[in-house]
Amino acid sequence: MRSAGVLLPVSALPSPYGIGTLGREARAFVDFLAAAGQSCWQLLPIGPTGFGDSPYQSFSTFAGNPYYIDLDDLAAEGLLSPEEYRDIPWGDDPSAVDYALLYQNRFPVLRAACDRLPDRHPELVRFCAAQGDWLEDYALFMSLKGHFGGRPWQEWPEALRLRTPAGLRRVRRELAPDITFWRKVQYLFFRQWSALKSYANGRGIRLFGDLPIYVAADSADLWAHPEQFQLDQAGRPTEVAGCPPDGFTADGQLWGNPLFHWDRMREEGYAWWLRRIAFQFEIFDRLRIDHFRGFESYYAIPYGDRTARNGRWRPGPGLDFFQAVERALGPRDIVAEDLGFLTPAVHQLLRDTGYPGMKVLQFAFSSREHGSDYLPHCYPAHCVAYTGTHDNDTVQGWMASAPRREVAFAREYLRLSRREGYHWGMMRSIWASPAGLAVVQLQDLLGLDSRARMNTPSTLGENWRWRALPNSYGPKLARRLHREMKVYQRLPGQHPAPSDQEGDDDHATE
Numbered sequence: 042m043r044s045a046g047v048l049l050p051v052s053a054l055p056s057p058y059g060i061g062t063l064g065r066e067a068r069a070f071v072d073f074l075a076a077a078g079q080s081c082w083q084l085l086p087i088g089p090t091g092f093g094d095s096p097y098q099s100f101s102t103f104a105g106n107p108y109y110i111d112l113d114d115l116a117a118e119g120l121l122s123p124e125e126y127r128d129i130p131w132g133d134d135p136s137a138v139d140y141a142l143l144y145q146n147r148f149p150v151l152r153a154a155c156d157r158l159p160d161r162h163p164e165l166v167r168f169c170a171a172q173g174d175w176l177e178d179y180a181l182f183m184s185l186k187g188h189f190g191g192r193p194w195q196e197w198p199e200a201l202r203l204r205t206p207a208g209l210r211r212v213r214r215e216l217a218p219d220i221t222f223w224r225k226v227q228y229l230f231f232r233q234w235s236a237l238k239s240y241a242n243g244r245g246i247r248l249f250g251d252l253p254i255y256v257a258a259d260s261a262d263l264w265a266h267p268e269q270f271q272l273d274q275a276g277r278p279t280e281v282a283g284c285p286p287d288g289f290t291a292d293g294q295l296w297g298n299p300l301f302h303w304d305r306m307r308e309e310g311y312a313w314w315l316r317r318i319a320f321q322f323e324i325f326d327r328l329r330i331d332h333f334r335g336f337e338s339y340y341a342i343p344y345g346d347r348t349a350r351n352g353r354w355r356p357g358p359g360l361d362f363f364q365a366v367e368r369a370l371g372p373r374d375i376v377a378e379d380l381g382f383l384t385p386a387v388h389q390l391l392r393d394t395g396y397p398g399m400k401v402l403q404f405a406f407s408s409r410e411h412g413s414d415y416l417p418h419c420y421p422a423h424c425v426a427y428t429g430t431h432d433n434d435t436v437q438g439w440m441a442s443a444p445r446r447e448v449a450f451a452r453e454y455l456r457l458s459r460r461e462g463y464h465w466g467m468m469r470s471i472w473a474s475p476a477g478l479a480v481v482q483l484q485d486l487l488g489l490d491s492r493a494r495m496n497t498p499s500t501l502g503e504n505w506r507w508r509a510l511p512n513s514y515g516p517k518l519a520r521r522l523h524r525e526m527k528v529y530q531r532l533p534g535q536h537p538a539p540s541d542q543e544g545d546d547d548h549a550t551e
Contacts, residue, residue, distance in 0.1 A: 045472060045531040046081035046249060047074060048431065049483045050096070050495065051109050052138055055511040059131030059147075060138045063233040064111025068240055075244040076519040078526035080533050081327065082241060083249040083480050085431055087234075091259060094140045094505045095496075097331070098257040098298075100183065103175040103320055105230035107151060108143050114233060120154040136493075137506040155225040168228045174316065175261075176227060182261035184219035185212060193259040195276060202276060204264070234324060242326070245533050249376075249480075250325030252318070254332040255282050255298035263299055269306060269313050270299040280341040283349040287382065293340075293349025294499055300341055303358050311358070311365045319370055326374065333377035333396075334387045336362055363394045376425050380404075397478075400426045402471055403439050406447040406454070416454065417474035426476035428467045428485050431495040435484045436464040438491030464488045472529040479531065486522070487513055 054061025054070060061067070074082055088099030089106045096106075115121045129146045132139035158165065169176060182194065189197055200208030213220065238248055256262040258278065263270055271279050284294040306313065321328050335357055342352035366373070379391055379398035391398055405415035413419070420426055428436050440448055440463045451457065457466040464485045471479040484493040484507070496504045526532045 042477070043529070043531045043535070044080035044478050044533065045526055046079050046083050046478065046480045047077075047483055047486065048083040048427070048480050049509070050085040050431070050505075051087060051106075052085075052096075052505065053483070053495070053508050055135070055509050055513070057131070058112055058126065058129075059143050060108050061508065062109050062111035063230075063237045064114045067111075067237050070514075071237075071241045071244050071246050073514055073519055074246050076516065077522035078532045079246065079522070080531075081247045081249045081478070081480070083329075084251060086251050086253055087324075090140075090505075091257065093501055094138075096251075096505065097253045099253075099260065100186075100257065101175070101179045101261045102253075102256050102317055103172075104179050104227055104261075105234060107226050107230065108147055109233075110151065110226070110229050111233060112150060115154045115229070120157045121150065125153055126150045136508050136510055138508060140506075151226055151229075152222060154229070155222050158225050158229075160221060164232070165225065165228045168231065169224055172227070172231075175320075176224060178265035179227070179261040180220045180223035181209070181213065181216070182264055183223045184216040187219060188212075188216060194264045195259070231324075238324065247326035248324075249327045249329065250321055251329045252321055252331060254330065254335050255296065255300075258297060258299055266313060269302055271302050272299065278344045280352075281344055282335075283340055283342045283352060284381070285340055285352055286350060290499060293342075293352065295342060295346070295349045300339065307358060307361065310369075311362055314362070315366065315369045318366060318373070322370070322373060327376065328374065329376045329378055329399075330396075331378045333379045333391070333398075334381065334383055337384070337387045337390045360390060360393050363390075380430075397423045397425055399430075400424050400471075400474075400476060401429060401433065402427065402467055403429045403433050403436075403443075406443075406450040417470045417476075420474045420476045422475045422477050424476050425478045425480060426471040426474050427479075428464075428471060428481050431482070432498050434491055434494050435482065435489050436467045437462075437485075437488055438494060442491065462488050469525065469529075472525060472531060483509060483514065486518065 049070065051061045051063065051067065054066045056062055056066055071082065086096040086099060087105055087109065088096060088101055089104050090096055090108075091098060091100055112121060112126045113123075116123055129150070130142060131146065132142050185194070185197065185201060186192070194202060198208075201212065241248055267276060273279055278299045280300055282296045282298040282300055284290075284296075286293040318328070337357050337359055338354045339357050340349070340352045341355050342349050375394075375396050377391055377394065377396040377398050379387065380401065400415050400417075400420050402415065402417065405413045405417070407413065417426070429439065433439065434442065440451070451467075455466045455470050457463050468481050468485060471481070482495075484495075487493075487509070493507050495507055523532070527535070530536075
């Protein structure tokens with residue numbers, strides 16, 4: 042079945058309260074997708090963000106982001122009154138998230154709501170029992186971070202850093218109210234998430250999630266399960282993750298994430314990973330696994346290095362890992378993020394798993410002479426096609442900043458029209474391609490320039506902030522998008538048939 046979707050982080054939804062949430066605007070976006078003939082909503086990771094605001098550097102691989110809890114929905118339940126949050130300053134720019142204000146103002150409001158939620162509320166008790174294997178460590182971790190002024194766990198006192206039983210018993214008593222708060226926050230998040238997922242699925246929209254391969258160094262995951270990672274006796278990483286130097290980055294990329302202890306994980310049947318992936322499929326219908334090539338081999342950089350120049354490749358778990366996933370969880374709808382420089386071994390691993398890979402149109406035009414697998418006529422049906430991902434510029438931004446020869450090739454190959462808008466020509470090419478699923482960023486549907494870019498890799502300061510303005514998408518855009526889906530046979534349930542296009546010439550630009 043050919044299908045289509047839109048990529049939009051929760052954070053980028055319109056909202057009067059500083060950041061997108063799981064409430065009314067999220068449901069309205071689902072309605073827009075359904076009216077536009079889409080089949081999926083692709084999101085970025087939804088975990089709680091820390092320094093740098095990146096959803097790929099989260100305090101927990103299981104927890105949900107407290108910023109996404111909708112305050113109006115809490116008020117409708119009687120857990121808040123509108124006066125407690127509507128007059129708070131959430132930021133002056135509705136097109137950008139102000140994370141400093143969110144950090145300062147959101148948690149006092151959530152504490153007020155949690156104070157009104159009974160500690161023994163039956164649904165809360167059931168949630169805590171069902172999610173206890175990660176929730177208790179996360180709630181204690183966040184309570185300790187607050188107690189120590191946000192300092193990373195590596196700087197805590199030794200008894201807590203090393204999780205001695207006596208030390209943990211003591212702080213559980215001392216920080217009991219905070220621990221209860223963080224449990225309740227997660228309950229509220231996942232109650233709203235479950236309601237949104239049910240709403241989306243009921244409208245025929247599947248939620249397409251994103252699982253980073255690595256966890257953050259300052260995370261409950263590393264603190265609670267250090268044996269799963271390559272650490273020395275003091276709890277410091279011996280090597281960290283990144284990418285080697287290439288034509289774009291002379292020093293490579295130093296991500297700094299701790300690396301997995303794959304030998305130990307293999308001996309334990311990858312139990313930690315199986316819990317992680319199983320949990321993701323409780324909250325998503327489809328899952329993209331980030332940095333797929335890291336499962337074949339991963340780049341390891343000596344801890345303490347300031348660049349990625351001195352790293353080296355080490356073998357990953359390979360097919361054995363994915364076979365263990367399928368044995369434990371059955372066939373799952375997984376997409377492999379297979380971008381970047383790939384070796385024959387990585388290509389073979391992708392074939393062996395049977396997962397669809399990714400094709401990004403912006404990568405297609407660097408070589409006119411030798412062609413590219415990213416040109417739409419080369420796409421296999423078993424792939425997911427994108428104009429660009431969250432790490433790319435918008436189409437309009439790319440057209441304005443890419444090398445002239447690449448832009449000229451794109452114009453020629455795609456027959457782009459300035460009058461129509463380059464973004465429509467780029468999007469139409471992936472909708473017309475053989476790719477089973479075609480996904481576009483909302484920024485490209487709206488024809489926005491580089492100011493709407495979500496992330497520029499290896500930079501800090503202006504990433505993850507873009508937000509859609511209220512009423513920037515609506516019925517007119519949905520109708521046009523629906524017609525495009527009909528033309529390219531990507532409507533839900535639409536089977537390719539020549540008769541579907543007979544006499545249908547109503548896809549002209551409005």
